[in-house]
Amino acid sequence: MRNDWSGQRLPHPPGRLPIVGDVRGLDPRRAFQTFVEDAAQLGPLSACKIFGQQFVFATTAELCAELCDERRFEKGFTPAVIALRDYGGDGLFTAYRHEPNWPLAHDLLVPAFAKTSMERYHEVFLQVTRELLDWWGATEGPVVVGKGMTKLTMESITRAAFSRDFGSFESEQTHPFVHAMVAALRAGQQQGTLSAAPLGRLAIARLKRKNAHHLAYSERLVDDVVSTRRKEGGDQEDLLGIMLEERHPETGEALDDTAIRNQILTFLVAGHETTSGALSFTLHYLLQHREVLARAQAETDEILGADPDAEPTFEQVPKFRYLRRCLDEALRMWPTVPGFARTPKQEVTLSTGHRMRPGDWALIMLPLVHRDPVAWGEDADQFDPDRFLPERSRGRMKHSYKPFGTGERSCIGRQFALHEAVLVLARLLHAYDLEPDPDYQLRIEERLTLLPEDLTVRLKRRVPVAVPERTPR
Structure with missing residues (x-):
C-alpha cells in the first residue's frame, strides 16, 4: 500500500470495493474535479484509493497552513509528478530535494526574473500580444480563448527562454513541438494513474513505447537549440x-547540457499552460460580471488614454491594480495548478490527530482551500476582486492563497507570469469590447493544469473613454 499513513483509516467515498478501491463513480475525464467534489464532503483530511494507490487530500485553509510550515514539511511527490520525471528529469518542478541540480539551477535562475530581466521580457510580451490581437482581429466570428492564449503564452516563453519564434500565429495548426509536448505529458499523467493498477507495469511499458517518439522529438529540438547556441x-x-554562461557564485558550478534541457522543458510546460489558463479563467469571470469588466476597462482608459492601440510601459503594468485583483480572484476561484503535495521531514502528528511519516504525502486541494469560508467568508463562492484590496487582505489567514505553490519550491517564474497576464489583459480590454456566448456554462478541461473548456468570445473594437488629465496639486 503506497502512501499508507501507517494504516490509519481516513474518511473516504462510500462504496469502496476490494482491489479497485474507490474507482466507482470516478470520471476519468474530470478525475480531479471528482476528487474535489468527494473531498468537500469528507472533512479536512480524506482519502481516495485507486487500486493500490492511496491519495490523501487536505481541504481546509487551517490544514493547508499547517502543511505549508517549511520547518516541518517539504514538497511531496505524487505518482503523476514522479511520472513527469520522464519528461522533465531533474528540472525545477520534478527534481527531488537531494538532487544537486535543483539548488544549482534555482540559484542560477533567480536573477533571470529580476527587474532588469523583466524589462527585457516586457518587450517580448508586447510583441506577442500584438500578434495575438492581430490574429484575433482577422478572425470572423467568435474566437476560442484557450487556443489563442495558449499560442500567446507558448510564444512568450520560447522567445524569453531561448529567443526562438515558433510562428504560432502564422498558422491555424499547432506547432509540432506543442503537439509532442502535450502527448508526452498526457502519457506521464496516465502512467501515474496506472502505476498501482493490476498489470500496471505492462501497461506503462506499452504506453512508453507508444509515446517514445514524442519525448524524443521534444528532447531533440531543445538539444539542437542548446548545441547551436554553444557553437x-x-x-x-x-x-x-x-x-550556458553563468556559474554559481560560491561553487563555480555550471549546468550541463542535459540539465539545461530539463530546465527548458520545465519552463515550456509550466510557463505556458499555467498562464494560459489564468488568462482564460479571468476572461470567463469578466464576461460573467459585466460591472467588473466595466471597472477594468475604465482602469485601462485612465492609464492608457484614448488610443485603443496604446501599449503599457513597463512602469505602467503595476498600476493596473484592479486588473491584478481580477486576475488574483480568478486564480482563487480556479487555480490553474489545482494542488501540490506535502510530506513531513520527520514523523509528526497533525492537528486532525493523524500521524504522518516521511514518505506519506497529502495533496492540498486548492479549489477548496481557496473557498474555505473560515478564511474567505461566507461569500467565498462569489467572484469579488475587491476581496484582494489591502484593507480586506490584511489579517487574512496565512497560507490561504497558494496558486503558485509554497516555500522554496514555489513557482520561480511567478513575476514573469503575473506581469505577462496583466499586460495582456490591459491591451485586450482597452482595445476591444467583449461579447460572451450567452449559453456558455463553465466546464473545466483537465490537462496538466486546468482550463475553461471551449470558452469563446466575440471581439468588437472599442473607443476608449477619454479621461481628463488630473490637475497637479
Missing part, C-alpha cells in the same frame, strides 16, 4: 544564455 553564441540575456 554560435547569440543573445546571452535570455534564460538559455544565463544557463
Whole structure:
C-alpha cells in the first residue's frame, strides 16, 4: 500500500470495493474535479484509493497552513509528478530535494526574473500580444480563448527562454513541438494513474513505447537549440544564455547540457499552460460580471488614454491594480495548478490527530482551500476582486492563497507570469469590447493544469473613454 499513513483509516467515498478501491463513480475525464467534489464532503483530511494507490487530500485553509510550515514539511511527490520525471528529469518542478541540480539551477535562475530581466521580457510580451490581437482581429466570428492564449503564452516563453519564434500565429495548426509536448505529458499523467493498477507495469511499458517518439522529438529540438547556441553564441540575456554562461557564485558550478534541457522543458510546460489558463479563467469571470469588466476597462482608459492601440510601459503594468485583483480572484476561484503535495521531514502528528511519516504525502486541494469560508467568508463562492484590496487582505489567514505553490519550491517564474497576464489583459480590454456566448456554462478541461473548456468570445473594437488629465496639486 503506497502512501499508507501507517494504516490509519481516513474518511473516504462510500462504496469502496476490494482491489479497485474507490474507482466507482470516478470520471476519468474530470478525475480531479471528482476528487474535489468527494473531498468537500469528507472533512479536512480524506482519502481516495485507486487500486493500490492511496491519495490523501487536505481541504481546509487551517490544514493547508499547517502543511505549508517549511520547518516541518517539504514538497511531496505524487505518482503523476514522479511520472513527469520522464519528461522533465531533474528540472525545477520534478527534481527531488537531494538532487544537486535543483539548488544549482534555482540559484542560477533567480536573477533571470529580476527587474532588469523583466524589462527585457516586457518587450517580448508586447510583441506577442500584438500578434495575438492581430490574429484575433482577422478572425470572423467568435474566437476560442484557450487556443489563442495558449499560442500567446507558448510564444512568450520560447522567445524569453531561448529567443526562438515558433510562428504560432502564422498558422491555424499547432506547432509540432506543442503537439509532442502535450502527448508526452498526457502519457506521464496516465502512467501515474496506472502505476498501482493490476498489470500496471505492462501497461506503462506499452504506453512508453507508444509515446517514445514524442519525448524524443521534444528532447531533440531543445538539444539542437542548446548545441547551436554553444557553437554560435547569440543573445546571452535570455534564460538559455544565463544557463550556458553563468556559474554559481560560491561553487563555480555550471549546468550541463542535459540539465539545461530539463530546465527548458520545465519552463515550456509550466510557463505556458499555467498562464494560459489564468488568462482564460479571468476572461470567463469578466464576461460573467459585466460591472467588473466595466471597472477594468475604465482602469485601462485612465492609464492608457484614448488610443485603443496604446501599449503599457513597463512602469505602467503595476498600476493596473484592479486588473491584478481580477486576475488574483480568478486564480482563487480556479487555480490553474489545482494542488501540490506535502510530506513531513520527520514523523509528526497533525492537528486532525493523524500521524504522518516521511514518505506519506497529502495533496492540498486548492479549489477548496481557496473557498474555505473560515478564511474567505461566507461569500467565498462569489467572484469579488475587491476581496484582494489591502484593507480586506490584511489579517487574512496565512497560507490561504497558494496558486503558485509554497516555500522554496514555489513557482520561480511567478513575476514573469503575473506581469505577462496583466499586460495582456490591459491591451485586450482597452482595445476591444467583449461579447460572451450567452449559453456558455463553465466546464473545466483537465490537462496538466486546468482550463475553461471551449470558452469563446466575440471581439468588437472599442473607443476608449477619454479621461481628463488630473490637475497637479
